[in-house]
Amino acid sequence: MSFVMHASSSTDLLKQRVDALVMHFARVQRERMQGLPLLNAVLRVEAVGFACANAESASADVAVAVAEGVLITPWFMSLLRLPLDKQAHRDRVGCRAVHAFGLEQFDFIGANDEALGYYETCALFSPMFEFPTQDLARDTALAALREIREGTHSAAPAAAALPTLPAAPAVPARRLFLTGRGA
Structure with a gap:
């Protein structure tokens, strides 16, 4: 089955769905x-780099177009796939x-929410304490998307593409012990 959507209608639908997200x-929050x-109190919810992805068959007879991008929140950063049309979760x-x-x-x-329907x-990143600014979180999201969507030819450019994150604060030894990560 093929899936065809006019560019203007897919752009409008993409914007509506990402705004709703x-x-x-x-x-x-x-x-x-x-x-x-x-x-992380310095961060806010932001959708980064969302674009329509190729249609994908959700079942044998239904094609579903999705918006793909990165969602930044003060508590996580994730790749996200959001159907352009609100979908039922169908036990997924x-x-x-x-x-x-x-x-x-x-x-x-x-995942599913009444306001959004099904998404993946x-x-x-979670939690988001490694990011001292919204700009750094956005730059990291954009670099990750660039790497995922365009790829690189060697490991050196891939490492250089991602912004350097500040060092995480040291975790006290007692906390490591209590979380089972200490020796």
Whole structure:
């Protein structure tokens, strides 16, 4: 089955869906996440680099176009696949599925929200304390997307493409011991 969508209608639909995504996660931050210690207070919800991906068969007879990009929140950064048309979850919440994203294959986990419908995520960073600014988080998201979508010919350019993150603060030995990571 082929999937055809006019460029102007897909651009409008892409913008609407990405705007809804940002509004939803900004609302989650305001209503459910305030006061939790895993929030990086300098960050805000932002959708980065979302573009329409090739249509993909969700079942044998239905083709679904998706928006793919990176979602930055004060508590995580993830690759995200959001169907351009709101979809029912069909018991896929929490299920893993491997999808092509740019030139790579990634393991995504299904999620669902009444406001967005079904979508899939692949974690890049969580929590987000390594990012002292929104600009650094955005630059990292853009560099990751560039690498995933365009690739590189050697390992050296790939390493140079990602911005250098500041060193994480040292974790006290007692905390390492309590979390089972200490010796």
